[in-house]
Amino acid sequence: MFNVIKFVEREKDGYLIPLNNVNDCIKSILGISMSSVERLKREMREQEREMLEKQNELIQLQKTLDQEKQDKEDTAIRATLRLRNPRTRSSSSSSSSSVTAAFNFTLTTFMPVAKSSQKRGHFGRPPIILTENQKENVR
Numbered sequence: 001m002f003n004v005i006k007f008v009e010r011e012k013d014g015y016l017i018p019l020n021n022v023n024d025c026i027k028s029i030l031g032i033s034m035s036s037v038e039r040l041k042r043e044m045r046e047q048e049r050e051m052l053e054k055q056n057e058l059i060q061l062q063k064t065l066d067q068e069k070q071d072k073e074d075t076a077i078r079a080t081l082r083l084r085n086p087r088t089r090s091s092s093s094s095s096s097s098s099v100t101a102a103f104n105f106t107l108t109t110f111m112p113v114a115k116s117s118q119k120r121g122h123f124g125r126p127p128i129i130l131t132e133n134q135k136e137n138v139r
Contacts, residue, residue, distance in 0.1 A: 003031040 007029045010016055017024045026037045130138070 004029055 017028055019025065023034060023037050023041075026032075026040075027034055030037070032040075
């Protein structure tokens with residue numbers, strides 16, 4: 001840190017080293033040899049390359065996980081559709097393209113329907129009132 005402070009103080013009166021001469025600036029700022037500057041830059045590039053490779057691996061892993069998740073969801077949907085429509089089941093001799101076509105057709109036409117609400121009370125007619133005698137006869 002002291003080397004950085006000294007470099008900046010020397011540069012305040014005028015540029016001793018042009019800023020476009022990166023290696024000399026780094027050498028002066030850090031107070032190290034030119035071979036050390038080159039070694040540091042090489043190490044920095046290697047670390048950047050490793051980070052980029054790790055990022056690419058993570059992206060590829062995420063894509064693989066997403067594909068596996070999508071495959072599981074598709075399998076679950078196919079199984080559900082086979083249970084609902086047993087005629088669309090394929091035997092081992094039938095082609096998978098016909099199953100896929102049936103699956104896609106059924107999938108696009110399937111629309112979930114909300115359950116109707118249950119009635120509460122007696123709508124449209126008066127409640128049934130039983131006498132004591134009628135209540136005894138009802139089992």
